[in-house]
Amino acid sequence: MPMEKLTLSFDIIGGNFIAAGEASSATKAALRKIGLSNDIIRRVSICMYEGEINQVIHGGGGKAVIEVDERRVAITLTDGGPGIPDVSKALEEGFSTATNEIREQGFGAGMGLPNMKRYSDEFEIISKPGEGTTVVMSIRF
Amino acid sequence: MKLSDVREILSASVMCGEERLSEEVLSVCGSDLMSDVLAFVKDQSVLLTGLMNQQVVRTAEMMDMKCIVFVRGKTPEPDVVTLANQRGLTVMSTMHRMYEACGRLYSGGLV
Numbered sequence: 001m002p003m004e005k006l007t008l009s010f011d012i013i014g015g016n017f018i019a020a021g022e023a024s025s026a027t028k029a030a031l032r033k034i035g036l037s038n039d040i041i042r043r044v045s046i047c048m049y050e051g052e053i054n055q056v057i058h059g060g061g062g063k064a065v066i067e068v069d070e071r072r073v074a075i076t077l078t079d080g081g082p083g084i085p086d087v088s089k090a091l092e093e094g095f096s097t098a099t100n101e102i103r104e105q106g107f108g109a110g111m112g113l114p115n116m117k118r119y120s121d122e123f124e125i126i127s128k129p130g131e132g133t134t135v136v137m138s139i140r141f
Numbered sequence: 142m143k144l145s146d147v148r149e150i151l152s153a154s155v156m157c158g159e160e161r162l163s164e165e166v167l168s169v170c171g172s173d174l175m176s177d178v179l180a181f182v183k184d185q186s187v188l189l190t191g192l193m194n195q196q197v198v199r200t201a202e203m204m205d206m207k208c209i210v211f212v213r214g215k216t217p218e219p220d221v222v223t224l225a226n227q228r229g230l231t232v233m234s235t236m237h238r239m240y241e242a243c244g245r246l247y248s249g250g251l252v
């Protein structure tokens with residue numbers, strides 16, 4: 001599909017609810033520019049935005065790297081936050097450790113990770129308590 | 142249905158995007174939980190919500206929506222409206238509660 005390869009990299013700031021989503025927004029604009037289809041762009045947007053929000057809320061901030069090649073868009077989200085004690089539990093729809101304060105901001109449905117899994121073609125979480133979390137997703141053309 | 146019909150059905154006031162009221166809309170989503178909104182990848186065009194922060198705008202942007210309607214007469218901070226306008230989103234505010242606003246649009250033909 002796209003002729004050019006592309007790599008984008010962002011620092012995500014933990015706890016900042018106002019800036020949250022800026023990296024996803026910039027990614028979306030960049031993918032538009034290289035001419036990816038609306039369907040692909042929307043799936044990447046959902047996956048990345050959910051991941052970015054998780055880094056802001058749960059992960060204490062982190063790094064997001066987006067790589068586009070001739071086959072896929074890959075999203076790698078890394079943080080040095082508290083990690084996830086039970087990953088399979090975290091992947092269940094409705095599971096959330098979000099506080100009431102977070103819920104009042106519109107998050108904490110426990111749907112973020114399930115959404116990311118559903119809309120990506122490849123999905124992997126590597127996480128250990130105390131060592132942070134890495135989420136790798138790819139969306140194939 | 143056009144955005145101008147949405148405004149009429151909800152007796153809404155338009156906070157930005159007046160110039161885009163002739164755009165067509167197909168379906169509506171009403172929620173205060175953003176991941177709920179993100180869970181359905183159909184062509185939703187209007188987001189009804191009682192939540193009023195930047196993340197409402199981001200969510201609508203990620204989903205390629207056209208319009209955000211704040212229910213229960215809520216008006217967001219100016220910077221939320223500014224962000225929405227930058228992203229090409231129309232913003233409205235209606236006095237109706239969520240349930241009523243959804244019902245009116247549903248009866249009007251939006252699903």
Ligand SMILES: Nc1ncnc2c1ncn2[C@@H]1O[C@H](COP(=O)(O)OP(=O)(O)OP(=O)(O)O)[C@@H](O)[C@H]1O
Nearest residue numbers: 054058059090096097107108109110111112113176
């Ligand atoms: N980067 C992360 N670091 C630490 N914990 C995480 C991280 N991402 C997710 N979690 C844990 O996994 C749980 C489930 O995440 P998920 O995104 O599915 O739901 P949520 O963020 O709580 O709510 P929603 O995404 O619906 O707003 C979180 O509540 C949190 O406990």
Ligand SMILES: [Mg+2]
Nearest residue numbers: 050054112113
């Ligand atoms: Mg989440």
